[in-house]
């Protein structure tokens with residue numbers, strides 16, 4: 204399990220957290236080699252989570268693009284409506300293995316908070332979620348969901364009252380409670396060993412793409428596309444394909460206008476330390492974390508997982524930024540062409556995939572990870588249409 208991806212990653216944390224990170228890494232090492240752990244993970248992924256998710260040929264969207272075939276990896280069909288379940292389940296089982304009875308989590312849009320609350324309930328663990336006050340207002344239905352699932356939601360008033368502040372609050376809680384509490388981090392970010400643990404739990408996406416594309420069209424795709432917030436659904440898609448010749452394209456949030464930085468840390472940021480790891484970060488000249496803006500709350504984060512930073516620098520993956528208006532356009536295409544309401548996060552990836560398909564011959568195959576469903580975004584989409 205790498206501590207570093209090239210120069211990126213590491214664990215820039217207060218000393219009080221070091222024993223918890225060491226314990227987590229040790230537990231993870233023993234769990235991943237333990238057939239009983241793997242069997243329990245597979246059983247719940249399937250019977251509670253609904254895996255494997257289908258690989259769907261988007262025939263009408265392909266016709267619209269007029270080039271390469273577009274296939275969708277349907278993570279929107281996972282329990283809870285997004286890929287976040289894959290990671291929450293895995294880490295919930297690790298928490299139980301460590302004998303920790305309490306889970307804490309941060310959440311921005313509320314999707315990770317909901318996934319953690321579901322897992323907390325299913326595994327009988329007390330669950331507390333930190334959420335910025337601004338996000339609580341923007342994502343009120345998810346606050347209600349978390350409460351109905353038995354979790355406590357702590358409003359975070361500091362900073363801008365959004366995701367970055369919620370992570371800071373969760374880290375503060377963890378420093379005081381590490382003996383009894385597992386911090387169930389929601390993306391492939393944070394100090395080692397979180398990025399590699401999250402990547403492995405999400406790699407079920409790419410492993411299924413491997414066998415499903417062989418079964419569906421006899422080989423691996425030519426291109427895999429996924430949206431990048433913290434980078435967990437993208438790294439889960441990419442990881443099992445890194446040693447193949449499949450091209451990898453990560454899609455960040457470009458924000459509302461050409462003048463905006465959006466939340467595109469890999470495209471418009473530079474290396475810096477955020478939340479315990481060295482990676483690409485959107486920051487000002489003094490290294491202060493920049494404000495981000497995106498139509499999709501799930502991509503609205505100034506940092507990104509360290510493995511993506513390395514994939515970018517090494518050239519193994521490419522990253523682009525897609526603007527709000529184009530993501531909204533792709534949302535409508537998928538709704539009207541295929542009868543699927545995607546979340547706004549993967550709508551960014553869909554737009555990039557359609558653009559790529561247009562430029563490629565019909566015998567090429569593109570797989571796009573549809574990381575979540577769009578029910579949570581109906582309000583935003585309706586407002587944008589007015």
Ligand SMILES: *Cc1c(COP(=O)(O)O)cnc(C)c1O
Pocket residue numbers: 285286287314315389390391430431432433434435436437501502546548549574575576
């Ligand atoms: C949270 C979320 C994302 C962004 O998170 P990653 O860690 O980058 O995957 C993307 N899509 C959906 C549907 C989400 O809920």
